[in-house]
Amino acid sequence: MTNTANLLVVDDVHAGYIKDLNILQGINFRIAPGELVVVIGPNGAGKSTLAKTIFGLLTPNQGSITFKGQNIVGLRSNQIVQRGMCYVPQIRNVFGSLSIEENLEMGAFVRSGSLANLKEQIYTMFPVLKTRRKQQAGTLSGGERQMLAMGRALMLDPDLLVLDEPSAALSPILVSNVFEQIKAVNSLGKAIILVEQNAKRALELADRGYVLENGRDRFEGTGKELLGNPKVGELYLGAAYKADD
Template identity: 80%
Template sequence: MENILEVHDVYAGYVKDLNILQGINFRIAMGELVTVIGPNGAGKSTLVKTIFGLLKANQGKIIFKGQEITGLKSDEIVKLGMCYVPQISNVFSALTIEENLEMGAFISHGSLKQQKQRIYTMFPRLAERRRQRAGTLSGGERQMLAMGRALMLDPDVLLLDEPSAALSPILVNSVFEQIKAINLTGKAVVLVEQNAKKALMMADRGYVLESGRDRFEGTGKELLNDPKVGQLYLGAAYQDTRDEKSSS
């Protein structure tokens, strides 16, 4: 399967001469769901911000659809077919749901009726509350809106930075179901997650980062079953998985 996005030996950080990413390599094919896990400070969010042009790569290359995008700004990358949903501040609180969706299609010309209807079909709860201000929504609803807004331009690749952060277990399940549904439409999804077990269980492939490097790579199942990955990064979630197997 041909890769739609590739990261080659990328170094990047927030302070000059202090790289968080230390030669990261990453790839995703069209239609894949690839999750990125690892301990706090491993560089997970830094990776997707660098891919999306929010941080400048100090070294290495980022290739999207066969074109090098290293150094491009975010608005230029959006036009090429990639969107990003940050962990926080991902909706315009003072605007309604419908206005937020319209903001997501800021580079589109003409009527947005068809695009909005597509999002409302995918997220019925947003349709019911389309006139409601985003600031009054629950955490789960905000995540749905943030994803819906990113999908207004029908991107080929969607970058999600910890969408389950601070959500209740019920809402986490709902958001993950929506992420899988988005992936099943054929879009490539890069999922950065602290909820490692859930993320790996539904991922085609995964990466485990440590100290800014891609320490492990494999299918979601392989990483879940790897004792080194389990003991170092999954903790209780890894033990829960082993307990489930031993009791079945």
């Protein structure tokens, strides 16, 4: 199933948190360089479990995961980072006692040489971080923390960014800001896996999407196709949702 045109391929992966109890039950997933691919589904479907398994926080009990054509099953997360993948968790994604600038520097822990240019690129993308660069990260709003978490991950100049529920618990205005920033990061050529509860908004900006249910990939298609699929709309986008909303 591995395709050299794909940046990452997940093939028939079974994984979970307890031995012999798989949450993922045969997941298949792929993402090409520069794609923005969304993963949606009801609570308990396995969305965050998939993200953690891809990033090496969980080891599959069955199946394969290839990144840039190489098998990464069994690698530690720091080894996966060195290969060009970064993961931004939903919570505890910044060092609260450190300043914004120190958080960014921590993000480049495997890089050598000057970080000045990298930091300036992040500040250009997220201007609010520059104006508050000496401020403790723990004092930031939820939306600002998400920007910092993404900025810190981008300090490694990854080929693939895995975002786990970045809009969770944010106000509607902050949700819009975060989605705008995700699109801006993707426009730089970064492939993004976006695990998201805000299904409609996520699919509107996605190149492609997967709908998970009970640990399986039930639907796959472009963002537009999934938004227009009445079964997806009924089950995952709300009973009142219509494709032309």
